[in-house]
Amino acid sequence: xxxxxxxxxxxxxxxxxxxxxxxxxxxxxxxxxxxxxxxxxxxxxxxxxxxxxxxxxxxxxxxxxxxxxxxxxxxxxxxxxxxxxxxxxxxxxxxxxxxxxxxxxxxxxxxxxxxxxxxxxxxxxxxxxxxxxxxxxxxxxxxxxxxxxxxxxxxxxxxxxxxxxxxxxxxxxxxxxxxxxxxxxxxxxxxxxxxxxxxxxxxxxxxxxxxxxxxxxxxxxxxxxxxxxxxxxxxxxxxxxxxxxxxxxxxxxxxxxxxxxxxxxxxxxxxxxxxxxxxxxxxxxxxxxxxxxxxxxxxxxxxxxxxxxxxxxxxxxxxxxxxxxxxxxxxxxxxxxxxxxxxxxxxxxxxxxxxxxxxxxxxxxxxx
Amino acid sequence: xxxxxxxxxxxxxxxxxxxxxxxxxxxxxxxxxxxxxxxxxxxxxxxxxxxxxxxxxxxxxxxxxxxxxxxxxxxxxxxxxxxxxxxxxxxxxxxxxxxxxxxxxxxxxxxxxxxxxxxxxxxxxxxxxxxxxxxxxxxxxxxxxxxxxxxxxxxxxxxxxxxxxxxxxxxxxxxxxxxxxxxxxxxxxxxxxxxxxxxxxxxxxxxxxxxxxxxxxxxxxxxxxxxxxxxxxx
Numbered sequence: 001x002x003x004x005x006x007x008x009x010x011x012x013x014x015x016x017x018x019x020x021x022x023x024x025x026x027x028x029x030x031x032x033x034x035x036x037x038x039x040x041x042x043x044x045x046x047x048x049x050x051x052x053x054x055x056x057x058x059x060x061x062x063x064x065x066x067x068x069x070x071x072x073x074x075x076x077x078x079x080x081x082x083x084x085x086x087x088x089x090x091x092x093x094x095x096x097x098x099x100x101x102x103x104x105x106x107x108x109x110x111x112x113x114x115x116x117x118x119x120x121x122x123x124x125x126x127x128x129x130x131x132x133x134x135x136x137x138x139x140x141x142x143x144x145x146x147x148x149x150x151x152x153x154x155x156x157x158x159x160x161x162x163x164x165x166x167x168x169x170x171x172x173x174x175x176x177x178x179x180x181x182x183x184x185x186x187x188x189x190x191x192x193x194x195x196x197x198x199x200x201x202x203x204x205x206x207x208x209x210x211x212x213x214x215x216x217x218x219x220x221x222x223x224x225x226x227x228x229x230x231x232x233x234x235x236x237x238x239x240x241x242x243x244x245x246x247x248x249x250x251x252x253x254x255x256x257x258x259x260x261x262x263x264x265x266x267x268x269x270x271x272x273x274x275x276x277x278x279x280x281x282x283x284x285x286x287x288x289x290x291x292x293x294x295x296x297x298x299x300x301x302x303x304x305x306x307x308x309x310x311x312x313x314x315x316x317x318x319x320x321x322x323x324x325x326x327x328x329x330x331x332x333x334x335x336x337x338x339x340x341x342x343x344x345x346x347x348x349x350x351x352x353x354x355x356x357x358x359x360x361x362x363x364x365x366x367x368x
Numbered sequence: 369x370x371x372x373x374x375x376x377x378x379x380x381x382x383x384x385x386x387x388x389x390x391x392x393x394x395x396x397x398x399x400x401x402x403x404x405x406x407x408x409x410x411x412x413x414x415x416x417x418x419x420x421x422x423x424x425x426x427x428x429x430x431x432x433x434x435x436x437x438x439x440x441x442x443x444x445x446x447x448x449x450x451x452x453x454x455x456x457x458x459x460x461x462x463x464x465x466x467x468x469x470x471x472x473x474x475x476x477x478x479x480x481x482x483x484x485x486x487x488x489x490x491x492x493x494x495x496x497x498x499x500x501x502x503x504x505x506x507x508x509x510x511x512x513x514x515x516x517x518x519x520x521x522x523x524x525x526x527x528x529x530x531x532x533x534x535x536x537x538x539x540x541x542x543x544x545x546x547x548x549x550x551x552x553x554x555x556x557x558x559x560x561x562x563x564x565x566x567x568x569x570x571x572x573x574x575x576x577x578x579x580x581x582x583x584x585x586x587x588x589x590x591x592x593x594x595x596x597x598x599x600x601x602x
Contacts, residue, residue: 001486001491001492002475002479002482002483002486004472004474004475004483007472007474007475007479008474010474011473011474275470276470276472276473279466279470279472280472280483280487281455282429282431282458282464283458283459283464283483283484283487283531284455284456284458284459284460284484284487284488285455285487286452286455286456286487287452287455289487362431362432363431363458364426364431364432366431366464366466366470367422367425367426367431367466367543
């Protein structure tokens with residue numbers, strides 16, 4: 001087989017590299033967006049995944065950690081603990097606190113937990129100690145980097161000074177980062193000492209969350225109960241409602257730009273090499289052969305663009321993360337596969353205009 | 369030659385072609401032409417610009433459908449064929465030679481010659497061997513791995529002739545084959561076409577203004593205003 005498509009591309013190296021480079025930037029954008037999306041997803045659900053609770057109990061109509069309010073008596077924990085199948089229960093309080101850090105106004109997503117309880121502790125601690133006492137905080141790595149904070153630094157919240165005792169990971173929801181303090185301090189900041197937002201329940205071996213929830217709903221019909229899986233899904237849904245359309249819009253625009261870039265290469269080739277295509281038709285090239293010539297050109301450009309994008313993403317993402325510490329980018333194989341599939345789709349879409357143009361070239365034009 | 373002409377390779381009857389402009393007939397490029405061209409015959413079609421030579425050649429090459437009339441090539445009515453069938457028919461039965469050679473710059477000389485074989489589904493190494501043999505015959509083997517842009521006009525036309533012959537078609541159609549060549553190269557090109565006709569029995573139809581070709585042709589058809597004005601045997 002004669003590599004007609006490859007030779008046609010190689011004859012116009014500059015055009016090829018401009019196209020592949022442009023698509024590389026589009027690919028990088030898509031990979032980066034998916035990485036940020038995955039980072040947001042993991043960050044916003046990391047706490048729920050790792051706090052060891054099998055069931056989340058909250059006020060009726062409250063469904064997630066991020067954007068719904070829930071307040072209920074802390075004393076309910078004792079009742080939950082007595083329920084069949086429940087091993088332990090612990091309350092956490094989530095409040096929004098406004099403060100100023102190094103002169104900048106900041107809204108904190110503050111979680112109060114009981115350091116003595118095994119449930120409700122923040123995810124991975126990377127610096128400092130997890131066992132905090134009164135007047136102490138655990139902050140996320142991205143939050144610490146954003147405000148250049150280290151263990152030992154102090155933040156004033158509602159007129160009270162808190163000392164950073166530890167820095168953790170998995171608490172960065174990008175739009176905000178979770179900050180942890182003791183339940184008692186959180187209750188003092190709220191002004192209600194016996195209130196919690198959620199009760200976290202862990203189960204005995206052999207007990208199923210669905211059965212325990214069914215029983216708890218009978219005894220507490222005004223409350224909502226969710227399995228860990230449901231609560232993670234609720235948080236994801238909430239986050240996706242706000243963030244996902246923006247991601248997809250940008251990714252879609254990137255895809256359209258990529259398709260336009262890819263289309264330009266074979267389209268330009270068809271325009272400039274009109275007589276060559278007419279010759280191919282004249283000497284007996286079937287439509288399928290010519291279609292493959294165009295598709296191969298798009299595909300070669302797209303795959304080259306994808307490889308460039310992958311390399312750019314690997315090089316530039318760490319740089320960008322240093323510049324914008326609040327960002328959390330998680331690259332997954334799934335994201336790479338999704339973007340590659342998108343690039344293949346772009347190659348297909350990008351072939352449409354040149355194939356259409358090609359269909360309007362008549363073999364007789366070879367005599368021009 | 370006379371016995372050859374008893375068996376027509378190409379036969380047209382009342383061939384007519386009209387070009388339309390915004391759905392209205394604007395030019396009747398070919399009017400009611402009936403021809404018989406025998407196997408192995410060399411026919412020169414001459415005439416002033418706009419006389420309908422290239423339109424006639426395009427129809428004989430199955431590149432353009434007539435509005436009226438029929439064309440039979442190798443006994444087959446090609447006006448009844450679909451576009452797909454015409455593509456296949458051209459591939460197997462017609463070789464083309466052009467004034468501007470029309471070699472693909474992105475392919476080597478060898479690949480240009482090999483192309484019709486590849487399109488016909490012939491795989492390597494057979495396609496490569498046949499292309500090499502065609503280049504050898506036209507004394508172009510030493511340029512096989514070169515790209516066309518480094519060849520002279522005469523060399524390019526030799527490669528184009530090799531490409532036209534490689535699939536062993538029954539008919540060779542040449543549009544101004546000497547138009548871009550100096551007199552020596554032009555002479556050599558016409559000689560090669562004559563050899564293709566005499567040695568291999570190819571029917572060669574040449575459209576040209578070049579008066580020197582007249583002496584190589586078995587028959588000269590002069591066209592004017594889309595009609596055959598005169599037919600003569602030089």
